[in-house]
Amino acid sequence: MNPEGNMKTSVKIAIIGAGSAQFSAEIVRDLCVNPGLQGSHVVLMDIHEQRLEMVHRLAERLTREIRGKISFSKTTHRETALQGADFVINTAQVGGHDWTEAQRRLAEKHGYYRGARLHDFPQMALFLDVARDVERICPNAWLIQSANPVFEGCTLMHRETKVKVLGLCHGHYGYQHIARVLGLDPAYVTAETKGFNHWIWMTDFRYKGQDAYPLLNEWIEKHAEAYWAQDNFEFHDTQLSRAAIDQYRLYGLMPIGDTPRFVGWWYHTDLAAKQQWYGKLGGFDSELGWQRYLNKMNENVKKIERVVLDESQKVTDIFRPVQGHEQIVPIINSLVNDEEGIYQVNIPNKGQLIQGFPEDLVIECKGVVNASGIRGVVTPPLPAKVVVGEMVPRWRKAECAVEAMRSGDRDYLLQYLLHDQRTRTREQAEALITEWLSDSRNEKLARLFHA
Amino acid sequence: MNPEGNMKTSVKIAIIGAGSAQFSAEIVRDLCVNPGLQGSHVVLMDIHEQRLEMVHRLAERLTREIRGKISFSKTTHRETALQGADFVINTAQVGGHDWTEAQRRLAEKHGYYRGARLHDFPQMALFLDVARDVERICPNAWLIQSANPVFEGCTLMHRETKVKVLGLCHGHYGYQHIARVLGLDPAYVTAETKGFNHWIWMTDFRYKGQDAYPLLNEWIEKHAEAYWAQDNFEFHDTQLSRAAIDQYRLYGLMPIGDTPRFVGWWYHTDLAAKQQWYGKLGGFDSELGWQRYLNKMNENVKKIERVVLDESQKVTDIFRPVQGHEQIVPIINSLVNDEEGIYQVNIPNKGQLIQGFPEDLVIECKGVVNASGIRGVVTPPLPAKVVVGEMVPRWRKAECAVEAMRSGDRDYLLQYLLHDQRTRTREQAEALITEWLSDSRNEKLARLFHA
Numbered sequence: 085m086n087p088e089g090n091m092k093t094s095v096k097i098a099i100i101g102a103g104s105a106q107f108s109a110e111i112v113r114d115l116c117v118n119p120g121l122q123g124s125h126v127v128l129m130d131i132h133e134q135r136l137e138m139v140h141r142l143a144e145r146l147t148r149e150i151r152g153k154i155s156f157s158k159t160t161h162r163e164t165a166l167q168g169a170d171f172v173i174n175t176a177q178v179g180g181h182d183w184t185e186a187q188r189r190l191a192e193k194h195g196y197y198r199g200a201r202l203h204d205f206p207q208m209a210l211f212l213d214v215a216r217d218v219e220r221i222c223p224n225a226w227l228i229q230s231a232n233p234v235f236e237g238c239t240l241m242h243r244e245t246k247v248k249v250l251g252l253c254h255g256h257y258g259y260q261h262i263a264r265v266l267g268l269d270p271a272y273v274t275a276e277t278k279g280f281n282h283w284i285w286m287t288d289f290r291y292k293g294q295d296a297y298p299l300l301n302e303w304i305e306k307h308a309e310a311y312w313a314q315d316n317f318e319f320h321d322t323q324l325s326r327a328a329i330d331q332y333r334l335y336g337l338m339p340i341g342d343t344p345r346f347v348g349w350w351y352h353t354d355l356a357a358k359q360q361w362y363g364k365l366g367g368f369d370s371e372l373g374w375q376r377y378l379n380k381m382n383e384n385v386k387k388i389e390r391v392v393l394d395e396s397q398k399v400t401d402i403f404r405p406v407q408g409h410e411q412i413v414p415i416i417n418s419l420v421n422d423e424e425g426i427y428q429v430n431i432p433n434k435g436q437l438i439q440g441f442p443e444d445l446v447i448e449c450k451g452v453v454n455a456s457g458i459r460g461v462v463t464p465p466l467p468a469k470v471v472v473g474e475m476v477p478r479w480r481k482a483e484c485a486v487e488a489m490r491s492g493d494r495d496y497l498l499q500y501l502l503h504d505q506r507t508r509t510r511e512q513a514e515a516l517i518t519e520w521l522s523d524s525r526n527e528k529l530a531r532l533f534h535a
Numbered sequence: 536m537n538p539e540g541n542m543k544t545s546v547k548i549a550i551i552g553a554g555s556a557q558f559s560a561e562i563v564r565d566l567c568v569n570p571g572l573q574g575s576h577v578v579l580m581d582i583h584e585q586r587l588e589m590v591h592r593l594a595e596r597l598t599r600e601i602r603g604k605i606s607f608s609k610t611t612h613r614e615t616a617l618q619g620a621d622f623v624i625n626t627a628q629v630g631g632h633d634w635t636e637a638q639r640r641l642a643e644k645h646g647y648y649r650g651a652r653l654h655d656f657p658q659m660a661l662f663l664d665v666a667r668d669v670e671r672i673c674p675n676a677w678l679i680q681s682a683n684p685v686f687e688g689c690t691l692m693h694r695e696t697k698v699k700v701l702g703l704c705h706g707h708y709g710y711q712h713i714a715r716v717l718g719l720d721p722a723y724v725t726a727e728t729k730g731f732n733h734w735i736w737m738t739d740f741r742y743k744g745q746d747a748y749p750l751l752n753e754w755i756e757k758h759a760e761a762y763w764a765q766d767n768f769e770f771h772d773t774q775l776s777r778a779a780i781d782q783y784r785l786y787g788l789m790p791i792g793d794t795p796r797f798v799g800w801w802y803h804t805d806l807a808a809k810q811q812w813y814g815k816l817g818g819f820d821s822e823l824g825w826q827r828y829l830n831k832m833n834e835n836v837k838k839i840e841r842v843v844l845d846e847s848q849k850v851t852d853i854f855r856p857v858q859g860h861e862q863i864v865p866i867i868n869s870l871v872n873d874e875e876g877i878y879q880v881n882i883p884n885k886g887q888l889i890q891g892f893p894e895d896l897v898i899e900c901k902g903v904v905n906a907s908g909i910r911g912v913v914t915p916p917l918p919a920k921v922v923v924g925e926m927v928p929r930w931r932k933a934e935c936a937v938e939a940m941r942s943g944d945r946d947y948l949l950q951y952l953l954h955d956q957r958t959r960t961r962e963q964a965e966a967l968i969t970e971w972l973s974d975s976r977n978e979k980l981a982r983l984f985h986a
Contacts, residue, residue, distance in 0.1 A: 334946055350953065350961040440893065468938055473950045476931045483923045495785055499924045502801065505956065510801040 094123030101176025102128035103135030114413035116152025129165035194516035215241040234281040238446035251430025255341025285337040319373035327361035422455035545574030552627025553579035554586030565864035567603025580616035645967035666692040685732040689897035702881025706792025736788040770824035778812035800956040873906035
């Protein structure tokens with residue numbers, strides 16, 4: 085209950101990396117259709133002026149078409165954007181996809197097929213800059229981390245600043261895909277998932293209140309082979325891949341969302357392995373699947389641009405005026421208007437939400453959100469097999485990344501790679517780190533690691 | 536203080552695997568020279584009758600020569616040995632060195648140079664049998680685990696039984712070797728080491744009360760290259776190897792005892808790597824070093840046998856009548872006669888002696904022993920680099936082994952190997968497990984894992 089009765093609260097929201105048109109437009113659309121947040125102001129911030137201008141026009145048009153009461157400003161200066169912000173949403177990708185792909189190619193040159201996620205490090209450096217600015221300029225704001233790496237990045241910001249950090253991701257909706265393929269009405273399907281971001285497991289799965297795991301088991305037994313045999317999967321169709329079901333068999337719980345893309349090095353040794361486990365595209369992260377993803381995203385950007393530049397078209401034809409599946413705006417509403425809701429959140433592991441891991445690690449779980457903040461919901465612990473088989477190695481890797489960024493100690497970068505199954509010699513790992521830090525785009529990290 | 540004044544307590548001690556002459560003789564000798572334990576009885580138990588007879592004669596002769604008041608019996612039946620025991624010392628090696636070496640060769644055939652420690656699993660199965668017998672037959676006895684794997688085995692017994700388990704090892708004395716090479720008088724050198732057994736780190740090192748790490752740093756700078764250049768090392772000379780110093784540089788603390796033999800897969804990829812890091816023998820665990828160890832042990836057994844069979848010789852020429860460096864008998868004396876002492880022990884991690892790890896994991900640390908039992912001493916935590924770089928991966932591996940034995944779930948065996956850096960494909964790991972479990976000597980484990 086809002087203490088002022090039905091009076092609602094408007095807020096100031098800063099979007100860092102707002103040049104991502106799809107993302108920003110969805111936030112704006114969700115704000116426009118949310119009765120609790122009318123009167124709010126959104127500051128669009130991006131270092132790319134042209135994209136920023138495009139998104140600003142898109143936002144204005146969307147708001148007009150939906151008749152929302154949301155106002156906008158735009159800036160290329162982060163500090164300006166943060167002045168008086170109640171919420172800061174960080175969706176920025178350092179150097180864009182080009183720099184990500186360049187870092188992937190460099191790692192491939194050193195024997196790491198499809199890369200070693202080195203692009204997470206420049207991302208973390210930016211996250212920390214943003215969080216420190218928030219701490220200084222708008223210390224009471226919530227920092228909503230949307231860009232990856234959510235797991236490492238949120239943990240780093242939580243350990244290094246006093247900022248209220250919340251990580252959000254769509255991955256947990258993967259259970260709905262399972263429901264659809266199984267032919268279950270999604271309206272009657274519920275799930276609980278938990279773990280680390282992109283490393284979550286379905287601890288509870290129900291259809292009309294009854295355990296739905298037996299229905300999944302039946303589908304695996306009777307229909308999975310035929311489903312896989314079609315092999316007409318899009319890059320994002322990994323939720324019921326052979327890999328996902330194999331992971332379920334190995335660990336006893338279904339991996340959800342992005343989890344089946346990343347768990348288990350043995351599904352990813354080369355394209356042939358990826359095709360065996362994810363179908364002929366090789367899943368989201370093969371050279372084939374990832375290119376489709378990049379193409380699709382580029383097409384999407386062009387499509388949005390065309391509509392924005394053509395005033396005769398309606399932007400609500402692309403962004404339909406109903407709340408989407410992005411949790412950000414509903415969570416903001418729950419926080420500021422005390423409209424209690426249940427969400428999937430990434431928050432510090434206080435109270436051992438994921439048992440046996442540090443309390444200052446940011447984990448993913450169910451959370452209750454209201455004006456008092458975000459409260460993790462204690463659900464049954466992950467089984468020992470999942471913990472030992474997958475959570476501990478993933479945690480160790482995250483610790484290497486986070487502590488590398490905190491300490492500037494290059495040995496942590498080495499440790500990050502030394503336990504990568506593709507590392508054959510220590511020299512291989514050293515050589516990759518040296519060449520990566522010598523790239524001029526990595527000047528700031530090179531300084532951090534005294535390279 | 537003993538509540539009965541200066542009255543001492545005699546005990547009944549069962550040695551499981553007593554056919555190991557060197558080990559048993561040292562225990563007997565230490566008992567004979569310990570004024571607090573006169574009148575005690577030792578049951579020598581081994582399934583190898585000939586060795587048992589030899590050790591029995593050795594024990595009787597030692598006691599006569601030292602004029603100790605210790606009595607003996609021998610048996611090939613474990614249950615008989617445990618009747619009324621106050622202390623059970625388990626030093627047994629299942630199948631002896633032949634079975635260990637056969638399991639190593641099998642792993643090498645599947646691509647695991649120098650083996651994958653599969654012999655730890657039959658050992659753990661025996662440990663659990665012994666612990667369950669203790670729980671049933673002499674539930675108040677202390678079970679002192681001396682044979683390896685101390686880390687996994689003690690954790691397994693602690694989790695599966697209510698027995699008071701204590702693991703003991705000599706490795707922590709490695710700091711004395713450092714002192715000798717540095718030219719420091721060992722009488723003025725102290726050290727604190729902690730971690731997991733065979734995975735311990737020197738958190739404190741003092742000479743005449745002052746921090747001695749600077750002396751070590753000076754030796755590394757000025758004398759290490761010359762020391763390594765001699766390259767006249769015996770198999771056991773690994774404490775100041777290039778590998779050990781490299782580990783010190785990587786992690787910031789000296790690895791002690793067996794630790795430098797095992798830490799870091801990159802020191803062990805092949806014989807050439809081992810020779811680079813440990814000298815021309817390749818350290819303790821290369822094919823060259825290990826053969827020297829086996830030869831030395833065989834020679835030693837023969838030498839002991841010759842003396843035992845020749846009544847004209849004195850066994851005290853081999854086992855000099857002074858307390859040795861084995862902690863077992865002094866600890867027994869501390870426990871039964873309340874003579875408080877400080878030892879290096881392997882005990883459950885109650886009170887987070889090694890921070891951040893489960894409380895039911897058996898860890899190695901300094902302990903105070905008196906009639907009330909064994910109390911872990913809280914020393915400063917291990918640095919994050921050691922934890923992230925080495926302790927977490929080692930813990931994960933131990934959990935796989937322990938939970939495999941507890942659950943009989945073969946997937947844990949797979950997990951044990953999947954994160955081994957030498958595993959190139961999942962099929963490789965599967966094939967090794969299948970062939971290993973099909974060996975007739977492994978019938979019992981095959982039943983446990985439903986193979």
